Amino acid sequence: MRARLVLLAVVLVMLVLPFQFGTSALTTATFVVIAAIGATGLNVLTGYAGQISLGHAFFLAAGAYTGAKLGEDLGWSAALWIPAAGVVAGVCGALVGPIALRLSGLYLAIVTLGLVFIGQHVFFNAESLTGGPQGRTFPPVVIGPFDFSAGQVLRLGGLQIDSNGLYYYLALALLAGATAFAWNLRRTRTGRAMVAVREREIAASVMGVDVRRVKIAAFTASAFMAGVSGALYASYLSFAQPGEWSLLLSIQFVAAVIVGGMGTVAGPLLGSAVVFALPTLLKNLPFLPEEAAGGVSVSDLSSIAYGLLIVAFLVLQPRGLVGLVNQPKEAHS
Amino acid sequence: MTEFLQLLFQGVSLGSTYALVALGFAVVYRSSGVINFAQGAMLLLGAYAVSWLAVDVGLSFALAVLAATVMLALAGAALHGLVLRRVVGQPTFVLVMITIGVGIAVTHGVEAAFGPDRRLLGDPWGAAAFEVGGVTINTVKVWGIAVTAAALGAYFAFDRYTRWGLAMQATAADEEATLSVGVPVRRVHACTWALAGALATLGGLFLAGFPGAPQPALGDAALRAFPAIVLGGLGSPVGAVVGGLLIGVVEVLTSGYAPDSLGTNFYAVAPYVAMIAILLVRPYGLFGARPVERV
Numbered sequence: 001m002r003a004r005l006v007l008l009a010v011v012l013v014m015l016v017l018p019f020q021f022g023t024s025a026l027t028t029a030t031f032v033v034i035a036a037i038g039a040t041g042l043n044v045l046t047g048y049a050g051q052i053s054l055g056h057a058f059f060l061a062a063g064a065y066t067g068a069k070l071g072e073d074l075g076w077s078a079a080l081w082i083p084a085a086g087v088v089a090g091v092c093g094a095l096v097g098p099i100a101l102r103l104s105g106l107y108l109a110i111v112t113l114g115l116v117f118i119g120q121h122v123f124f125n126a127e128s129l130t131g132g133p134q135g136r137t138f139p140p141v142v143i144g145p146f147d148f149s150a151g152q153v154l155r156l157g158g159l160q161i162d163s164n165g166l167y168y169y170l171a172l173a174l175l176a177g178a179t180a181f182a183w184n185l186r187r188t189r190t191g192r193a194m195v196a197v198r199e200r201e202i203a204a205s206v207m208g209v210d211v212r213r214v215k216i217a218a219f220t221a222s223a224f225m226a227g228v229s230g231a232l233y234a235s236y237l238s239f240a241q242p243g244e245w246s247l248l249l250s251i252q253f254v255a256a257v258i259v260g261g262m263g264t265v266a267g268p269l270l271g272s273a274v275v276f277a278l279p280t281l282l283k284n285l286p287f288l289p290e291e292a293a294g295g296v297s298v299s300d301l302s303s304i305a306y307g308l309l310i311v312a313f314l315v316l317q318p319r320g321l322v323g324l325v326n327q328p329k330e331a332h333s
Numbered sequence: 334m335t336e337f338l339q340l341l342f343q344g345v346s347l348g349s350t351y352a353l354v355a356l357g358f359a360v361v362y363r364s365s366g367v368i369n370f371a372q373g374a375m376l377l378l379g380a381y382a383v384s385w386l387a388v389d390v391g392l393s394f395a396l397a398v399l400a401a402t403v404m405l406a407l408a409g410a411a412l413h414g415l416v417l418r419r420v421v422g423q424p425t426f427v428l429v430m431i432t433i434g435v436g437i438a439v440t441h442g443v444e445a446a447f448g449p450d451r452r453l454l455g456d457p458w459g460a461a462a463f464e465v466g467g468v469t470i471n472t473v474k475v476w477g478i479a480v481t482a483a484a485l486g487a488y489f490a491f492d493r494y495t496r497w498g499l500a501m502q503a504t505a506a507d508e509e510a511t512l513s514v515g516v517p518v519r520r521v522h523a524c525t526w527a528l529a530g531a532l533a534t535l536g537g538l539f540l541a542g543f544p545g546a547p548q549p550a551l552g553d554a555a556l557r558a559f560p561a562i563v564l565g566g567l568g569s570p571v572g573a574v575v576g577g578l579l580i581g582v583v584e585v586l587t588s589g590y591a592p593d594s595l596g597t598n599f600y601a602v603a604p605y606v607a608m609i610a611i612l613l614v615r616p617y618g619l620f621g622a623r624p625v626e627r628v
Contacts, residue, residue, distance in 0.1 A: 052426055099609075102616045106368050106425065110563050111612060113556075114605035125596035247556070251433055258430050300445040307438030314431050315416060318423040 014172060018165040026164045028280045033171040034232050035276045039256040039268035040178040041225025046254070047263035048182075048191060049218035050198025051100050055112030056226055056253045058119040061245035062089040063227025064138065064234035065129055071139035071235075078141040078148075082174075082231055089227025090220045097219035101212055104201070116247050123242035135241030138234040141170060150238070167236050174232070175269070178225050183265050185221075194218055195263075252276065255310055261320025270321040274313075279306055335467040340589045341582065346474040348581020349481035353536040354554065355561040355573035356488065357529040363505045363568040364525040366425055371412070371432040372533060373555030374439035379405050379534030380454070380541040380551055381443050387455030394457055402534045409530025410523045417526075418519065436552070444549045451546040460543045477539035484535055485574060488528075492570070497524060505568065557584070557601070560608035566618030575619065580604045 014033075018026055038060060045051050063085035070081040096115065100108055123130045130136055141148040146166065154161045161169070185191040193214045196204035205211045234240050252275050260271025282302035317324055354376065361369045369375075382404050386397035412435060420428055458473040492498040503511040504521045512518045540554050541547045561580040565572020588600035617623050 046426075099613070103612060106429070106567065107563060107612065107616065107618075109426075109429075110368070110559050111609055113559065114602075114609055117556075117605050118602050118609075121596060121599065121602040124598075254426070255430060255433070258427060262424075297445070300441045303441035304438045304445065307434045307436070307441065310434030311416060311431050311438070314423075314427055314434070315419050318420055318427045 018161065018168050019159075023164060024280075024284075026168060028277050030164060030168045030171060030236060031233070032272050032276045033168060033175050033269075034229055034236060035253070035256065036269040036272040037171065037175050037178050037232070038226045038229030039253055039260070039272045040175070040182050041222040041229065042253050043257050043260075043263065043268045044182055044185065044194075044225070045218045045222035046257055047267070048185070048198065049194040049215065051215060051218060052105065052109040052254075053112040053219075053222070054109050054247065054250045054254065055096065055115035055119075056222075057245040057247065057249040058112075058115045059089045059092060059223040059226035060230030060233065060249065061119060061123060061242075062092045062223070063230035064240065064245075065123070066227065067231035067235060068136060068138050069129060072137065078139075078143045078235075081139075082141070082228060085231035086224040086228040089230065090224035093219040093221075093223025093226075094216055096223075097216035098212075100215045100219065113247060113250070116245070116250055120242055120245060123245065130242050133241065133243075135239060135244075137239050138237065140238065141167070141232075141235055148235075167232070171232055174228060178228075179265060179269070181221075182268075186265070190214065190217055198263075259310070259313060259320055261322030264320070264322040267320055267322045274321070275310075278309065279303070282306060336589065338466075338468045340585050342468060342470060342474070344582035344585035345578065346471075346477055346581070347585055348578035349478045350536055350539045350554075350577075351558045351561050351581045352574040352577030353481050353484060353532055353539070354558040355565065355577040356485065356570055357532040357536065358558070358562045359565070359568060359570045359573035360488075360525050360532070361529045362562070363570070364501060364522055365417070365428075367417070367428045367432065368562075368567070369432050369529060370429060371436040371439065372529065372558075373552030374436040374443075375405060375409065375530055375533035376537035376540060376555055377443050377547075377549065377552040378408065378439055379530075379537035380547045381447055381452070381537075382534065383538050384452050384454050384541070384547045385447075388453050394455060397455065398534070398538060401538075402531045405530035405534040406527040407530070409526040409528070409533075412530075413523045413526040418522070440549065440552055447547075449549055451548045454538075454541050454547055456538075456542060458543065471543055473539070473542040477542060480535060480539070484532065488532075488570070497521070501525060557604060560604040563608050564611055564618055566620040569618070569620040572618060572620030580607070583607055 017029060021029060038056065041059075042053065042056050045053055066085040066088040067081045070076040070084055071078060076084075096112070099111055103111055124133055126132075140150070140163070146154065148163050148166045148170070150163050152163055152166075154166060186195075193204065193209045194217075196207070196209050197211055197214050201211060204214075230245075234244075237244075256271035256275040257268060258271070259274050260267030260269070279302055282305050283298055354372065357372050357375070358369060361367060361372075379401060382401035383397050386392045386400050387394050390397070392400065416431060416435070417428060420431065456473065458471075458476060461472040462469050463472070464470070492501065500511070500516045500521045501524070503516060504518055508518055511521075537551065540551055545551070558577065558580070561576035562573050563576070564579060565574070565576030584600050584604055587603040591599045591603070611619070
């Protein structure tokens with residue numbers, strides 16, 4: 001009962017946020033929610049199935065370029081290219097999945113890291129699709145009467161929602177879907193099989209879990225959500241260069257999952273809020289002067305603080321933000 | 334033929350630097366099971382420490398290298414003592430994520446302290462070179478290969494013949510059993526991190542040698558050394574050296590011979606392509622042992 005009240009409160013707060021925030025805060029919030037979709041995907045792979053991947057940026061890129069190809073070059077409706085982005089990324093995930101059958105742990109992490117580098121090489125050279133090093137534009141979301149292009153304003157009764165707000169609500173709806181999926185997955189046969197593989201792969205296979213199927217399923221589901229997140233992310237940015245899909249982006253997603261709490265349902269959203277909003281918040285701190293003494297740039301200072309905060313947080317609370325909330329309950333049990 | 338020999342020399346030179354970097358990774362992985370993503374930042378810190386001591390403080394170059402090596406060893410031990418010691422027993426990836434956080438903070442810390450521009454390394458070699466049979470040989474590269482060989486020799490002798498080396502091997506094999514026979518395991522771990530810091534100074538030094546320079550992007554070389562450690566098998570120092578040499582030669586040869594149809598800068602990803610191909614055939618690297626698991 002209490003959990004439901006908290007959930008209701010969170011949902012209500014997130015629904016009214018666009019009317020309380022200024023544009024810059026709303027932009028940050030939108031990026032956080034879009035990222036949380038991708039983080040939910042990574043959480044299925046890493047948190048549930050225990051497969052460590054640094055290749056998430058590659059799947060985001062696969063989704064983003066699918067969206068660009070179908071939405072901008074072929075003129076499809078966003079109602080089609082957003083799901084298509086997920087499907088193409090999901091197929092990529094299903095193709096990468098079998099690698100995880102031969103490799104585990106940190107070896108898998110490094111091979112998926114290779115995927116990011118090889119992917120970036122391909123994106124830099126495939127100019128017809130990605131625009132090459134100069135980058136390309138990405139289509140705004142247009143679904144029927146809803147036009148998300150910059151400058152468009154939707155009027156509902158007395159309320160006005162600009163394109164930032166529209167992106168925010170769309171991302172929120174998709175995040176709700178992803179979260180519901182992750183929530184329910186935990187209670188299905190496949191979800192429990194994933195947890196069994198995470199805990200002890202050999203024991204799981206001895207008990208009849210089809211490890212091959214489970215790992216490929218985890219990679220596919222994770223990549224699907226990454227693809228949707230990537231398509232939305234690129235569309236919201238409206239322009240991106242291949243360098244956008246870098247190792248740093250992958251690392252941010254891994255950090256979001258760990259900081260939020262691996263394998264938990266609320267973790268990805270909490271973690272994304274910390275990891276993806278923190279750099280913006282740190283840049284806007286009032287006590288940081290524009291140009292600190294000795295010409296130290298604000299972006300350097302905020303990056304230093306960002307790195308140190310991740311370290312401090314994990315040292316003090318290795319089980320993530322969700323662990324922080326759940327702690328008292330466990331002390332009694 | 335001359336071109337091939339020229340590329341081979343450059344490949345061996347780059348490969349020996351990668352071998353140093355990879356050995357830094359392997360030493361830490363063998364003792365604590367962590368891939369140290371802060372290694373790139375340590376390389377950067379090492380190169381800047383040498384540059385700072387030699388150019389700004391004005392020490393002689395040899396003394397600067399020695400002092401920087403000691404500083405980085407202390408920094409490595411401090412990283413273990415202040416941070417990583419506190420999270421022993423947590424999932425490996427929490428530890429890995431912590432090293433990533435340290436790497437981000439240190440990289441930007443160096444940039445904040447020294448600015449984004451290339452610096453002088455303060456080495457006595459500069460761009461000096463001589464020719465042997467049409468092959469241009471840079472003095473700094475000869476020193477790089479020689480110092481790498483000496484450092485590797487010293488490491489393997491240390492590992493094989495000293496009490497501390499033996500303690501490290503024992504800790505890597507079975508930490509609890511080692512603790513129970515009276516080895517100060519915590520100090521052994523601190524020692525491996527100090528070793529990683531010292532190796533990073535030498536690696537960073539020769540990465541920053543001609544035609545490179547101390548600059549913030551230097552640490553990215555650690556990412557290019559990843560395939561080396563994986564090829565060799567994560568916890569195998571010998572494998573790290575072989576993998577490092579192999580990756581260096583592959584990278585330089587592809588930069589010379591790869592056809593344009595593979596795209597520009599294919600040499601930068603060639604090590605990863607080689608790594609994935611090899612891992613699919615030998616999942617634990619060329620020298621790594623398949624872990625035996627109990628059900």
